[in-house]
Amino acid sequence: MHVSVIICTYNRSRSLLNTLESIDKMKVPAGILWEVIVIDNNSSDNTQEKVLSYNFNNHPVQLRYIKEENQGVAFARNLGIQESTGEIIVFMDDDEVADTLWLAKILEPFNTNSADCVGGKILVKYPEGYKKPVWLLNELEGFIGKLDYGGEKPMLLDNPETPVFTGNSAFSRRVFKEAGLFNTQLGRRGTQTFGGEDVEMSRRILKAGFSIFYQPEAVVYHIIGQDKLKKNYFRKLHFFEGEKRGYFIDQPPGKNIIGIPLYIFPQFIRSIFRYLNNPTLRLQMNIWWHMGFIKGRMESCFSTLLRSS
Numbered sequence: 001m002h003v004s005v006i007i008c009t010y011n012r013s014r015s016l017l018n019t020l021e022s023i024d025k026m027k028v029p030a031g032i033l034w035e036v037i038v039i040d041n042n043s044s045d046n047t048q049e050k051v052l053s054y055n056f057n058n059h060p061v062q063l064r065y066i067k068e069e070n071q072g073v074a075f076a077r078n079l080g081i082q083e084s085t086g087e088i089i090v091f092m093d094d095d096e097v098a099d100t101l102w103l104a105k106i107l108e109p110f111n112t113n114s115a116d117c118v119g120g121k122i123l124v125k126y127p128e129g130y131k132k133p134v135w136l137l138n139e140l141e142g143f144i145g146k147l148d149y150g151g152e153k154p155m156l157l158d159n160p161e162t163p164v165f166t167g168n169s170a171f172s173r174r175v176f177k178e179a180g181l182f183n184t185q186l187g188r189r190g191t192q193t194f195g196g197e198d199v200e201m202s203r204r205i206l207k208a209g210f211s212i213f214y215q216p217e218a219v220v221y222h223i224i225g226q227d228k229l230k231k232n233y234f235r236k237l238h239f240f241e242g243e244k245r246g247y248f249i250d251q252p253p254g255k256n257i258i259g260i261p262l263y264i265f266p267q268f269i270r271s272i273f274r275y276l277n278n279p280t281l282r283l284q285m286n287i288w289w290h291m292g293f294i295k296g297r298m299e300s301c302f303s304t305l306l307r308s309s
Contacts, residue, residue, distance in 0.1 A: 001107065003034040004086030008068075008076035009094035010040075013047040015223060017054070020063075022097035024056045029104050035062045037084055039076040042069060074182040074197045077166065081176055089176070092220055093167040096122070099219040106170045106218035109154045116172050116210035117202075119157070119164020120218030122147040127226060135231065135281050143237055144229075145222040149214045157212045163202035164212060168220045172210075179208040186244060196244050231281055235288045242289035246296025259301025260294050268294070 005023065009016050016038070023036060038051045051065045066083055068076045081089055088110060092098060099105075102120065109115040124146045126132060147165050149155070157164065179201075186197040205212060227233065246260075255262045268290040275283040 001032050001088060001110075002086045003032055003088045003090060003103070003107065004080075004084035005034060005036045005090045005092070005103070006039060006077065006080035006084060007036070007092055007094055008039045008041060008073050008080065009043060009047055010073075011043045011045045011047070012094045013043070013045045013050045016047065016094040017050060018097055018223070019092065019094055020051075020054055020056075023103075024058050025100055026059075026098060026103050027100050028059060029107075032103075032107070033086075034103070035064060035085065037064045037066060037080050039080045039083075040065065040067045041073065041076040042067070042071055070184070072184055074184040074186060077197070078181040078184065081173075081181060087173050088170055089173060090170040091166045091168075093222070095223050095225065096167055096220045097223070099221075102168075102218050102220060106168070106215055108217075109213040109215055110170070110172065113154055113156075113213050114211070115154075115213040116175050117164065117205055117212045118154075118170045118215050118218070119147065119212065120168035120214075120220065121149075121216050122165055122168050123219060123221050125221045125223050126229075127224065130229070133229075136229070137282070140234065140282065143234055144224055149216070151214070151216050154213045154215045157202075157214050158206065160203045160206055162214075163199040164214065166198040166201075167222060168218065169198070175205055175208075175210055179204050179210065185248075196241065200248075234281060234285055238285040238289040239292035239295075242292025242294075243296035243299075244292075246293040246298075247300045248296075256297075259297040259304075261297075264290065264293060264297075 007016070007019060028034065040047050040051070048065060051063070054063060056063065066079065068079045077091065088107065090103065090106060106118050106120050109118045122145055124141050124144060145165065145167060147168070149162060182197045183200050186200055202212060271283070271286045271290055275287055
């Protein structure tokens with residue numbers, strides 16, 4: 001089996017070295033031919049220097065450095081796919097460290113389950129000395145990268161509401177040939193840390209008839225940055241997700257105002273009253289999602305009008 005491991009990075013040379021070191025410590029089964037590709041998305045730190053001077057000590061694996069000048073993680077992922085040589089393309093992020101059996105386990109379902117795409121478990125790790133605040137409930141950890149669908153063995157994911165995250169995912173190359181590459185209008189751009197390209201890709205893969213499996217034994221640890229440990233991050237994240245959802249969905253059926261379906265307004269009002277009765281961050285995030293959705297629908301409507309004029 002020929003495998004390409006792709007890491008997209010932006011101004012995280014220090015954490016990227018931790019990622020590469022964790023890859024060097026992995027136990028890789030015999031018979032796997034693999035490469036590691038770092039896609040530098042216009043970093044202004046010493047990323048290039050660190051990568052070019054890095055050598056794997058435990059594996060005779062090739063480490064390649066490539067720069068993507070189009071800002072956005074989707075551009076970086078797509079360049080990695082185009083430059084890679086493996087039949088299986090594996091992604092992890094530059095703020096993660098891999099379990100020693102990560103690569104071996106994420107590849108298993110391709111052989112045992114004839115999988116087309118595999119997602120693994122992502123667990124969060126907080127900065128050393130960080131005291132988790134009361135408001136940061138376990139249910140909110142999914143919004144900072146945690147992915148854990150439970151179970152002990154690979155399971156089929158056939159619901160668009162259970163996507164895999166690109167921070168721990170693997171794809172057969174033919175998936176991209178038939179379903180297309182990542183949507184470059186979505187995903188992180190520079191310091192804007194909001195994603196969405198992986199969720200959209202999961203839905204597109206299912207729609208194209210490919211199989212997605214979750215492999216709970218393929219584990220990476222996401223090291224959470226301080227910028228994501230503030231309430232405002234969660235608010236902005238939901239606003240952005242709502243905005244993208246509103247912009248990219250097809251025009252919903254029924255009556256609308258400036259492209260905004262009328263049913264959204266009573267939902268928006270109810271979300272406000274729920275928050276007033278129980279002022280939690282989670283309910284406040286729902287309000288921000290609705291505001292983003294309304295903005296996204298208006299932007300989509302005006303964009304359509306401009307194209308037709």
